[in-house]
Amino acid sequence: MIAIQNISKSYGDVKALNSISFRVEKGQLFGLIGPDGSGKTSLFRILTSLLKPTSGKATVAGFNTVTDYKDIRKIVGYMPERFSLYMDLTVEENLKFFATVFNTTIRENYHLIEEIYQMLEPFKNRRAGDLSGGMKQKLALSCALIHKPEILLLDEPTTGVDPVSRKDFWDILKKLQKSGITTLVSTPFMDDAELCDEVALVQKGEILKMDTPQNLANGFPHKLWKIVSENNYRTLKVLDEFETKISAFSFGNSVHLATGDDVDEQAIVNHLKQHNVKLISIAIIKAHIEDVFMDLMSHEKGSS
Secondary structure (H helix, E strand, O other): OEEEEEEEEEEOOEEEEEEEEEEEOOOOEEEEEOOOOOOHHHHHHHHOOOOOOOEEEEEEOOEEOOOOHHHHHHHEEEEOOOOOOOOOOEHHHHHHHHHHHOOOOOOOOHHHHHHHHHHHHHHOOOEHHHOOHHHHHHHHHHHHHOOOOOEEEEEOOOOOOOHHHHHHHHHHHHHHHHOOOEEEEEEOOHHHHOOOOEEEEEEOOEEEEEEOHHHHHHOOOOEEEEEEEOOHHHHHHHHOOOOOEEEEEEEOOEEEEEEOOOOOHHHHHHHHHHOOOOEEEEEEOOOOHHHHHHHHHHHHHHHO
8 A cells, every 4th residue: 555665865965765666465464663853854854745755655545645746635634833824714614615625525424534623613603722641632533533544644633642542543443444544654662563453663764673562572573571660760870781671762661681591580680789789679561562663773872
């Protein structure tokens, strides 16, 4: 459905995308996971025909993003990173406007947005600029769906919204997937990755690794420890001096330490005690997507 072949994009001396390639199959929910500045938005603008690549080729439903832009804009629903609807128009006026642009009506495709619009309906006469972050997000998705697109391109759609709205949004995406819509979504949130069929972990315009979330987590190559202490910052500093450490990162109220398989718990406990770290608990845990990403990042830093 979406094919990206060796796409690169440079802005002067800055390379935003560096020869990336992947495919999104029909009906798939594919996640592009990475921090700000990793090239996600540049790729989305290329796929929506708003930006030409420096090199490489991309097709959307078989249409070339450079030469077939008119065809692509008919079949794609796009939510840019920043809220870009008309702030002075009401919820209902924005929907009517976008329906008219695509030569359709709200009534004709109401079934696509019915569940979302039920949450928006109490605010249908409110200006878009006066909506909460979560409601702006739902309105933007409704406007992206109103012309019955085959493909959704969602650039960081849950950034800046509360956790409840974020969960609601992903529930909606899962239901849209069941209706046959293909979705490419970008996010800086690693826990969002686990809700996708397949993900690409990206950094500095390159794909670090790509697979299903489960395969990525299961493929974590090290023994992983969760360490809870009275002072995370001090624990991290002390673990920097642990000779058999592969990596150590702060995760919420704990530290995740990656080591080789031959390292045992007592060796870690003894090292922490020698440096007067007040340990609360230590346990071997299963890796998550964020652990995989941080491990890949540490290798990249080590090789640069």
